[in-house]
Amino acid sequence: MIIRLKSFLPVLWLAVGTLATSVTAADTAQRFDTANKLYEERKFPEAAAAYEAMLTSGTTSPAVYFNLGNARFKSGEIGRAIVAYRQAAQLTPRDPDIKANVQFARNQVQGPTLRPSRLQRAFGLLSLNEWTGLTAGALWLTFLMLAVMQLRPVLRASLRNVTLIAGGVTLFLGVCLLATVQLNTGRDLAVVTARDVLIRNGPLDESQTSFTANDGAELRVLDRKDDWLQVTDGTRRVGWLKRSEVGTL
Amino acid sequence: MRLDHGLMLMEGQKQQLNCSSRTRRNLVLRLAALAVVILLALPSSAAKFTTSLDRDRILLGETVTLTLSIEGATPTSMPQLPAIPGLQVAGGMTYGTSSSIGADGKAHTVTTFSVPLAATQTGEFQIPGFQLELAGQKLSSAPLRLTVLAEDASGPPAEFGQRAAFLWLVLPKKEFYIGETFVPELRLYVRPGVRNIGGFEPPTLQGEGLTASRWVSGGNYSRRVGDRQFTVVPMTCAATAVKTGPLKTGNLTASVVLNPPDVFERMWGRRADTEQVPLTLPPQDFRVLPLPANNVPPNFTGAVGNYTLNVAAGPTNVATGDPITIKVQISGRGTLSALTLPPNEWDGFKSYPPTAKTETTDALGIQGTKTFEQVVSAESVSIKEIPPLAFSFFDPEAKQYQTLIQPAFPLTVRPGGATVVPVIAANTTNPDAPQPPAQDIVHIKPRPGTLAQVSPPLIQQPWFIAAQTVPLLAWLVALAYRKRADSLAANPRLHRQRQVAQIIRAGLRELQRHADANDSDAFFATLVRLLQEQLGERLDCPASAITEAVIDEKLRPRGLAESSCAELHHLFQTCNLARYAPIKSSQQLAALVPRFETVVRELQNLKA
Numbered sequence: 001m002i003i004r005l006k007s008f009l010p011v012l013w014l015a016v017g018t019l020a021t022s023v024t025a026a027d028t029a030q031r032f033d034t035a036n037k038l039y040e041e042r043k044f045p046e047a048a049a050a051y052e053a054m055l056t057s058g059t060t061s062p063a064v065y066f067n068l069g070n071a072r073f074k075s076g077e078i079g080r081a082i083v084a085y086r087q088a089a090q091l092t093p094r095d096p097d098i099k100a101n102v103q104f105a106r107n108q109v110q111g112p113t114l115r116p117s118r119l120q121r122a123f124g125l126l127s128l129n130e131w132t133g134l135t136a137g138a139l140w141l142t143f144l145m146l147a148v149m150q151l152r153p154v155l156r157a158s159l160r161n162v163t164l165i166a167g168g169v170t171l172f173l174g175v176c177l178l179a180t181v182q183l184n185t186g187r188d189l190a191v192v193t194a195r196d197v198l199i200r201n202g203p204l205d206e207s208q209t210s211f212t213a214n215d216g217a218e219l220r221v222l223d224r225k226d227d228w229l230q231v232t233d234g235t236r237r238v239g240w241l242k243r244s245e246v247g248t249l
Numbered sequence: 250m251r252l253d254h255g256l257m258l259m260e261g262q263k264q265q266l267n268c269s270s271r272t273r274r275n276l277v278l279r280l281a282a283l284a285v286v287i288l289l290a291l292p293s294s295a296a297k298f299t300t301s302l303d304r305d306r307i308l309l310g311e312t313v314t315l316t317l318s319i320e321g322a323t324p325t326s327m328p329q330l331p332a333i334p335g336l337q338v339a340g341g342m343t344y345g346t347s348s349s350i351g352a353d354g355k356a357h358t359v360t361t362f363s364v365p366l367a368a369t370q371t372g373e374f375q376i377p378g379f380q381l382e383l384a385g386q387k388l389s390s391a392p393l394r395l396t397v398l399a400e401d402a403s404g405p406p407a408e409f410g411q412r413a414a415f416l417w418l419v420l421p422k423k424e425f426y427i428g429e430t431f432v433p434e435l436r437l438y439v440r441p442g443v444r445n446i447g448g449f450e451p452p453t454l455q456g457e458g459l460t461a462s463r464w465v466s467g468g469n470y471s472r473r474v475g476d477r478q479f480t481v482v483p484m485t486c487a488a489t490a491v492k493t494g495p496l497k498t499g500n501l502t503a504s505v506v507l508n509p510p511d512v513f514e515r516m517w518g519r520r521a522d523t524e525q526v527p528l529t530l531p532p533q534d535f536r537v538l539p540l541p542a543n544n545v546p547p548n549f550t551g552a553v554g555n556y557t558l559n560v561a562a563g564p565t566n567v568a569t570g571d572p573i574t575i576k577v578q579i580s581g582r583g584t585l586s587a588l589t590l591p592p593n594e595w596d597g598f599k600s601y602p603p604t605a606k607t608e609t610t611d612a613l614g615i616q617g618t619k620t621f622e623q624v625v626s627a628e629s630v631s632i633k634e635i636p637p638l639a640f641s642f643f644d645p646e647a648k649q650y651q652t653l654i655q656p657a658f659p660l661t662v663r664p665g666g667a668t669v670v671p672v673i674a675a676n677t678t679n680p681d682a683p684q685p686p687a688q689d690i691v692h693i694k695p696r697p698g699t700l701a702q703v704s705p706p707l708i709q710q711p712w713f714i715a716a717q718t719v720p721l722l723a724w725l726v727a728l729a730y731r732k733r734a735d736s737l738a739a740n741p742r743l744h745r746q747r748q749v750a751q752i753i754r755a756g757l758r759e760l761q762r763h764a765d766a767n768d769s770d771a772f773f774a775t776l777v778r779l780l781q782e783q784l785g786e787r788l789d790c791p792a793s794a795i796t797e798a799v800i801d802e803k804l805r806p807r808g809l810a811e812s813s814c815a816e817l818h819h820l821f822q823t824c825n826l827a828r829y830a831p832i833k834s835s836q837q838l839a840a841l842v843p844r845f846e847t848v849v850r851e852l853q854n855l856k857a
Contacts, residue, residue, distance in 0.1 A: 032697040060703045063694040097691040107604045111586045132707045143720030150727035
């Protein structure tokens with residue numbers, strides 16, 4: 001009897017796991033619909049909080065970030081909306097709705113702000129995971145062909161050119177991946193999430209004001225110290241602001 | 250004095266000005282040439298026409314450069330240059346074009362015409378706006394102001410004339426209003442005889458309660474300090490006071506190298522007249538006043554400067570729900586980026602978030618136009634007008650609040666349900682036509698899509714990075730295999746040694762199987778074969794040539810242990826005996842296997 005039960009254990013685990021997954025998915029869909037309902041009732045801050053709760057629980061999808069961005073935007077929080085849109089864009093960079101809304105939100109931003117360069121736009125056509133997958137695929141192909149060439153010397157001549165091309169593609173994709181990591185991961189990007197933030201000359205409350213950034217302004221982070229970030233607006237203006245006044249991706 | 254009556258050609262800044270008919274003819278010829286060049290040189294595209302002065306404050310006898318900038322246009326008539334009373338042309342006209350690719354991906358060509366002007370008297374001059382017909386529409390530029398002074402009251406004292414170089418900061422006045430944007434001028438004075446300068450980084454203008462943009466260089470000019478004529482390198486920036494009270498600018502420190510050596514001079518050592526001059530400028534006091542608390546307009550949102558308001562709305566005959574675009578243009582001088590759309594109550598309308606675009610016409614970005622586009626839609630047919638719009642600002646020159654009011658636009662609203670939406674032919678025939686600007690964000694998504702756990706990207710996950718070593722390892726293994734195969738191919742003895750070792754391993758299993766099956770014939774046949782293979786490999790001769798005699802002839806001289814030789818003899822003899830008297834016992838056969846194994850190990854350790 002015990003042996004028979006033991007043989008059923010894997011099946012039991014699988015069934016429990018499947019059931020738990022389907023229950024979680026149904027629960028998440030329910031929470032998503034609830035948040036959408038709040039949005040349609042024009043309770044935008046409540047809707048934003050509901051979307052945030054979904055993300056905090058560890059569940060994510062581009063649609064959650066997108067709707068969160070909309071709720072933030074309608075709540076008048078342009079900076080937080082841009083952060084959410086950009087997080088959605090990191091997952092699905094070619095979604096036209098996300099592109100349209102992030103552009104619309106950016107158009108509302110007044111004062112100094114960074115605009116994505118052509119290079120950033122080009123590398124942003126694929127998500128970081130897509131660039132990573134492509135590079136890994138090319139890497140595997142290259143080394144496997146090299147291995148085949150070692151194991152089957154008769155194929156060397158016919159595989160040489162293909163392997164060279166695969167190696168070149170791997171190198172190119174690797175460079176693109178590095179550039180994407182540098183330019184588009186948002187590690188060095190901060191979005192102002194408060195109104196009329198004073199950018200100071202030093203990381204102190206007593207430091208003099210260098211310039212003012214408005215809600216939604218995108219700034220490049222140059223340095224970090226304690227609770228302060230050194231930022232620039234893309235021109236030669238550089239200053240410090242508190243981490244609590246910006247959102248990061 | 251009118252420009253077309255009093256202009257004359259100046260040979261240089263020191264030459265005195267006078268009027269004559271000859272110079273008037275010169276002026277007319279120059280203006281005609283300017284017009285012809287404009288007519289011939291400009292490409293046809295969107296028209297934009299601006300004028301600017303490189304300085305707005307000069308001393309009597311100095312020149313100022315008037316620049317006409319035309320962006321992508323084909324004029325159809327000669328520009329009518331207005332009269333400029335009290336000013337004369339003081340040199341030749343210069344012409345240039347520059348092209349750039351804008352953010353929209355289109356090429357933008359700007360053509361500039363520069364004319365040096367000199368004043369014949371002191372005072373405040375108003376250069377009227379220029380009229381130009383471009384691309385079928387008449388464009389005009391904004392008027393410009395020029396102040397001509399008899400002497401530079403804000404200039405450095407005469408004793409500074411003994412210095413080789415120094416900095417001088419000129420604030421346009423000593424009292425500002427909070428939020429007022431003004432233009433400080435930082436001047437680098439360089440003594441006569443300096444051919445060129447280097448190593449100069451303009452210090453950032455700082456100060457408590459003061460924000461400033463970066464410095465923008467202007468055209469150099471000459472100015473007398475004491476008894477010497479200095480070259481002045483001017484720089485201006487846009488500064489805004491953000492705190493009230495008595496304030497100071499920060500210390501400005503920098504350095505400049507006079508007559509820096511060029512590449513060749515660096516190779517042979519520094520020039521004798523190269524000189525590094527430290528530059529320091531003490532703080533300057535100024536006062537920032539709060540905005541008056543009296544008579545503050547109700548819709549004042551903090552704009553400080555001098556502005557004009559232009560509002561357009563359309564269409565004004567719509568169905569309910571149709572979008573109406575209200576275009577609000579605020580033009581003038583001030584902190585344009587901080588301007589916000591005048592607040593308005595849109596009762597009876599559905600309003601969408603407005604968009605804003607700022608276009609500046611000067612290098613400092615404080616003069617230009619900010620355009621807001623607000624889209625609204627009427628929700629009821631009872632609405633008869635677009636409500637009036639008011640914009641208030643504080644004018645620091647007039648020291649009072651100003652309110653600009655746009656009257657209401659009459660509006661006709663039809664019921665929207667029965668209206669057939671017209672098909673726009675352009676959308677069907679030209680799919681590449683630019684889409685109209687979005688009026689609101691795209692609505693939320695109804696479905697959550699593919700859900701996933703929040704996780705770092707693949708490139709940050711250790712398992713993924715570890716997985717990328719698999720193809721590398723596969724290649725390394727294949728490479729090692731290939732090297733080993735090549736190595737064996739090049740060394741037949743080693744190859745045979747490995748082959749025999751493999752045969753022995755397989756043979757031992759076979760022996761055990763024959764012993765278990767009590768198959769004596771097969772067992773001894775295998776044993777003999779294995780002995781021949783192993784001995785043949787050690788003695789580098791064919792296996793078939795191996796007999797018991799090789800033990801004493803070849804193995805013993807090579808140093809094989811006596812016990813091993815005896816064991817070999819025993820095995821050979823047992824095999825011979827078995828041909829005639831087969832062993833029946835399985836245990837007896839199995840007992841030979843370990844003895845064979847021991848002998849083989851001894852042989853394998855024997856030097857080949």
